[in-house]
Amino acid sequence: MGKRKTGFRKSMHKPKKHLQNSDERKPYTDIIKENEKFIQYYKTQKVCKDEEYDEFITSLKTDLPATFRITGSKGEAKKMLEIVQGQFIKDCLKQEESEQKPNIFSLPWYPDKLAWQMELTRKDIRRCEAYYKLHNFLISETEHGTISRQETVSMIPPLVLDVQSHHKILDMCAAPGSKTAQLLELLHAQGDPIPTGYVIANDVDNKRCYMLVHQAKRLNSPCVAVINHDSAVLPNLYESLPDGSTQQVSFDRILCDVPCSGDGTLRKNPDIWMKWTPANALNLHGIQYRILKRGIELLKVGGRIVYSTCSINPVENESVIHRILSELGDSVELVDVKEMLPGLKYSKGMETWLVGSRNLEFYKSFDDVDEKWRTTIRPQMFPPAEGEKSKFKLDKCIRILPHQQNTGAFFVAVLRKIAPLNKIEKSLKPEEVTEETDNNTNKRINEDNLPQNQRKKRRKDGYREDPFVFFNQEEKVWDDIKSFYQVDSSFDSTCLLTRCHVGKKKNIYLTSSAVRDLVLQNQGNIKFINTGVKAFVRCDNKNMKCAFRIANDGLESIYPFIGEDRKVIIPKEDLITLLLNNDPMHSPQINTLSEGVQNRVANLSPGSCVLIYTEKIEGIDEPLILHLSGWRGTTSLRCYTTQHSTVHLLRLLGGDISKYDIxxxxxxxxxxxxxxxxxxxxxxxxxxxxxxxxx
Ligand SMILES: C[S@@+](CC[C@H](N)C(=O)[O-])C[C@H]1O[C@@H](n2cnc3c(N)ncnc32)[C@H](O)[C@@H]1O
Known part of the structure; x- marks a missing residue:
């Protein structure tokens, strides 16, 4: 008797994911958006005028509108702006049956019309079939890195930090990383392939650090490193000086977007309605203060630090700033940034508030506080005395309330360091530092200059990360790469790194020289999670004289150093052809491309190359310039792009994306x-x- 065939495939018994009737997560629609304590607390705190209060609460109960920011080089951003303002988005917003289409508008206070808000919630976009093209657009452009879907109010702190390309920037509480991404964009805004400044993005939560890595990766920057520490006790970082010694890094800009109760995000996170209690703010005040204080210690005199929260509570906001100014007032001052935010509606910082206990007993001063609350309510949480208000100028802080322009709620304070902290800075230096200082100069001795046997082994075991192994001058694989791509001698190959000590090098990453120095000087004390943009990828192809092809990620950084021989100018039609046929098994044959390209590649040896596309854009001097990693096969030419990038590029070039627009x-x-x-x-x-x- 034959063996019985069941005919039932596994797939039949396993319901497809989208068909599963899962009740693992409670739908947000089931959440009751009420909390008596919340309503009473903020009414008592007078966070807005009495006549606005109902509007304030009602607004908190509605979903947030969707917003995004356009990023990328000037030419690419301008082209994206044309798309956003043009027919494409108009068509995306059209609902077949309805005559009314939701509005989309640029935020007046964000420079160059790069930030946009829609009269649609993210949920609307996700769930409504009429918006599927808009949804696809947002997904592919986000993945490619040309837009960032970021909440309106969250765009403010990086903006008022006033970043320039040479700034050393620290993002103290950075995960998941939307502001880090914005800081990186601002660092690269002037178009330098490798800015001299950098962003050190830190978070205490190891898992969240990887969200940060993902965010930072989209920006393809060689000037960022992700680290993992409690920022309240972040060790000092060191950098090399030209004479070989090292000095402590003083940051030009610091973002201190601290952990908070998050009640400003109620519109996005309605579950907070059920969890909210005044105790959260009381518990967070201490860590918020310590993080800000450590930030000020690490800040250069003349530098700027932005303190922000997505909390409405003065105990997490003005109270922290007041405590800092009371202690360090000779060294820091609040900065008025009204001019940087034209058209933004906000309330001035509160100069007086009450401190409320868990059961809503409100106190004007610590002397009145009931004994039983004195461990949670601290004297430093109270506002300045009546006669001292003008000394602190807390009204320079910015409070954004949800009803003012249909956003989340947010708090921002900008501080400038005007003098060193003296005693405090000295007392907080970690022990390792003094241990190794040169007595005469008070600079730390550069360990790289010491003989191997005198270097102290500082790395603690147990870091999960692969090592960061920088090339030395004699790196074997470099000779082939250098000669194949005719890399200019000004390129510093010691800024290339791999993540393995032994075995075949797979990916080669690039950092700026400042980031390389930071990693080398500090990897004993600082837990580095990630750095470097992928510059070369191993591809052992017999037809190529070099074992590494160029990666798209780091191409903008290495492009100026690549020799002309491996660069191919490509016209629009040919580029569209390559993008529409980027399956490596069916790459376009060279003889099907334009004559110009055929002639150009006739003498180009097989292997990796850079494809260059340029297009003049009306209204701006800077053209759209695209650099793409390509491959010249024996008879074919192809372009390496991910699917999201393919869609993005076709969209920019006006090509047909229908096959991807599912x-x-x-x-x-x-x-x-x-x-x-x-x-x-x-x-x-x-x-x-x-x-x-x-x-
Ligand atoms: C408000 S979120 C930061 C949001 C982030 N800046 C952004 O724009 O995506 C606060 C972050 O602080 C981190 N955090 C909490 N305590 C910290 C500490 N002591 N040191 C460093 N990070 C901390 C949390 O893990 C969380 O990721």
Whole structure:
């Protein structure tokens, strides 16, 4: 008797993911957006005028509008702006049955019209079939890195930090990283391929550090490193000086976007309605203060630090700033940044507030506080005395409330360091530092200059990260790369690194020389999670004289150093052809491309190359310039792009993206039908099997 075939495939028994009726997560629609304590607390705190209070609360109960920021080089950003302002987005917003289409507008206070808000929530965009093209647009452009979907108010802190390309920037509480990404954009805004400044992005939560890595990666910057520390006790960082000694890094700019109760995000996170209690703010005040204080210690005199929270509570906001100014007032002052935010509606910082206990007993001063609350309510949480208000100028802080312009709630304070902290700075230097200082100069001795046997092994075991292994002058693989790509002698190959000590090098990453120095000087004390942009990828292709191809990620940084021989100018039509056919098995044949390209590649030896596309854009001097990693095969030419980048590039060039612009609603419908058909088929097969068996 033959073996019985069941005919039932595994897939039949396992419901497809989208068909599963999962009740693991409570839908946000089931959350009751009420909390008596919350309503009473903020009414008592007078966070807005009495006549606005109902509007304030009502606004907190509605979903947030979707917003995004355009990023990228000037030419690319201008082209994206044309798309956002043009017919494409107009069509995306059109609802077939309705005559009314939601509005989309640029935020007046964000420079160059780069930030946009829609009269649609993220949920609307995700759930409504009419917006599937808009949704696809937002996803592919976000993944490619040309837009960042970021909440309106969250764009303010990096903006008022006033970043320039030479700034050393520290982002103290950086994960998941939307502000880090914005800081990187601002660092690269002038178009330098490798800015001299950098961003050190820190978070205490190891897992969240990887979200940060993902965010930073989208920006393809060689000037960022992700580290993992409690920023309240972040060790000093050191940098080399030209004479070989080292000195402590003083940051030009610091972002201190501290952990907070998050009640300003109620519109996005409605579950906070059920969890909210005044105790959260009381518990967070201490760590918020310590993080800000450590930030000020690490800041250069003349530098700027931005303190921000997504909390409405003065105990987490003005109270922290007041405490800092009371202690360090000779060294820091609040900065008025009104001029940097034209058209933004906000309330001035509060100069007086009450401190409320867990059960809503409100106190004007610590002397009145009931004994039982004195461990949670601290004397430093109270506002300045009546006669001292003008000394602190807390009204320079910025409070954004949700009803003012349909956003989340937010608090921002900008501080400038005007003098060193003296005693405090000295007392907080970690022990390792003094241990190794040169007595005469008070500078730390550069360990790299010491003989190997005198270097102290500082790395603690247990870091999960792969090592950061920088090339030395004699790096073997470099000779081939250098000669194949005719890399200019000004390129510093010691800024290239791999993540393995032994074995074949797979990916080669690039950092700026300042970031390289930071890693080398500090990897004993600082837990580096990630750094470097991918510059070269191993591809052992017999046809190529060099084992590494150029990666798109780091191409902008290495482009100026690559010799002309491996660069191919490509016209629009050919680039569109390559993008539409970027399956490596079916790359376009060279003889199907334009004559210009055929002539250009005739003498180009097989292997990796850079494809260059330029286009004049009306209204700006800077053209759109695209540099893409390409491959000259024996008879074909291809372009390396991920699917999201392919869609982005085709969109920029006006190519046909229909094959990628999938209507997921239709697809699900089809899959459901297919699934039903599959079941019928499987049942038929099973019946046949029965028949076969019976005979
Ligand atoms: C408000 S979120 C930061 C949001 C982030 N700046 C952004 O724009 O995406 C606060 C972050 O602080 C981190 N955090 C909490 N305590 C910290 C500490 N002591 N040191 C460093 N990070 C801390 C949390 O893990 C969280 O990721």
């Amino acid at each position: 209507n997921k609603f239709k697809k699900i419908e089809e899959e459901n039908t297919e699934h039903k058909e599959e079941i019928v088929m499987d049942e038929k097969e099973a019946e046949n099997d029965e028949i076969i068996d019976m005979h």
